[in-house]
Amino acid sequence: MPGNPSSAARPLDVLRRSIEKNVLVDVKGKRGYSGILEGYDVYMNLVLKSANEIINGESKGVYDRILVRGDNVIFVSPSKGEKQ
Amino acid sequence: MPGNPSSAARPLDVLRRSIEKNVLVDVKGKRGYSGILEGYDVYMNLVLKSANEIINGESKGVYDRILVRGDNVIFVSPSKGEKQ
């Protein structure tokens, strides 16, 4: 199957299945954002709604909407309450 | 739909919808710029008008116009007053 090197789940499927759900995004520089995933692309650029910024473990405020550049992403995790 | 891996919003749409509106741009090295988004390209190179430079949380002056290289962008957020 082209583009899918095994029968395993494809990494971007995690993003597709998380649309309109809460995700936690960890980026370089000890920062994180938790919010509702509104969009993404193949570069892992992400759009979050109602995004809470966390720096060094402390909440630093909320953004209505934020575009996070994929280059800086370390990981994306669907929130714990997620059901798939 | 080619180029759009899901029915979700595409990340660059956030930029398109923010043209002529205030955005906050966070870049590497603890810097940020708030200003009116005048232009962008697919590399996330951005042009801001009336851009206020913020370093380590302090305003450092205003630029009539500034071209920010996309490589350094961490996130772009439409300003809180924005309606979409």
Add this chain to the structure above:
Amino acid sequence: MPGNPSSAARPLDVLRRSIEKNVLVDVKGKRGYSGILEGYDVYMNLVLKSANEIINGESKGVYDRILVRGDNVIFVSPSKGEKQ
């Protein structure tokens, strides 16, 4: 054989054979994740289930599912109990 510069094992085969098995993933910034490998792609983007995050040698919590961006990966090791 195209894409295989020798008769040696191909690096991504280590990932293919580790699907649904425990792996240890070491990433930049003194972090690691141990969990069950659910998926991967050619960029070494990885999906782990029941992933335990380890920072500076200490467990920092568990994620049901996590997408780790390949850029940040230093190494992936099948867990010691693995049989192949």
Add this chain to the structure above:
Amino acid sequence: MPGNPSSAARPLDVLRRSIEKNVLVDVKGKRGYSGILEGYDVYMNLVLKSANEIINGESKGVYDRILVRGDNVIFVSPSKGEKQ
């Protein structure tokens, strides 16, 4: 319009319109250069004439002509006196 993702100004237009005008170029490593923009290319490699080097806010000397590698550019700003 191919190559122009919106009706907005294109980022490189800022450079084109700044030819033979003063610009301020900020690069990685707390350095900046102010001078007359003589040339540029799509990689944001820049040529400045009569470029004043500023390191940590202090002037460090003047170069008749300098080629700045685009990789290191953080931002380019037309000087405040500019009319467009």
Add this chain to the structure above:
Amino acid sequence: MPGNPSSAARPLDVLRRSIEKNVLVDVKGKRGYSGILEGYDVYMNLVLKSANEIINGESKGVYDRILVRGDNVIFVSPSKGEKQ
């Protein structure tokens, strides 16, 4: 001769000739791995068997098998006992 800019040895030949032999791999972040080279690809992704991890000069444990991402490799050296 395409792909070979001179009559000199090609760098990846060092890897090909080291298959099933001991190598020392030095990676960014003051780490190294010594083990038996099981596989590699053109990105210098490497698979080592019985890999001993060395951090800041101290042995930190052994991995049955480890996939090291090529991006992080500084050098690879066949072990001193090697005959070619």
Add this chain to the structure above:
Amino acid sequence: MPGNPSSAARPLDVLRRSIEKNVLVDVKGKRGYSGILEGYDVYMNLVLKSANEIINGESKGVYDRILVRGDNVIFVSPSKGEKQ
């Protein structure tokens, strides 16, 4: 005109016109090299003859010939005495 986004000078022309002349090359890590530019390519790999290495502002010795990898270049400046 293909490859030349404006009527402005092209950045690599600065290199072409500096062949067999003195240049100052600044690279990452607080290093510089001054010498006679013998060659270059589109990656900004540079060959200098009689290159004086300067680290943290101090001369560290002279190399008959040195190939500097373009990745590390911050800027190249024709020496002040240059006439063009």
Add this chain to the structure above:
Amino acid sequence: MPGNPSSAARPLDVLRRSIEKNVLVDVKGKRGYSGILEGYDVYMNLVLKSANEIINGESKGVYDRILVRGDNVIFVSPSKGEKQ
């Protein structure tokens, strides 16, 4: 002339002419290697024989053969005794 932007020497020619001669290779992280250049490729991956590793100015041992990844190279210099 395709691939050669001027009549100047091409940077990789410095490598070609140094085959089987002593070179000094400086890499990121305050390290260097001096040895006999056995091979190279267009990525500046290098193979050295009888390579002496120098860290922070001190010799740290000799490798029979070492493959240095081009990404990390800062410069390559033919040794001073070289005649060309």
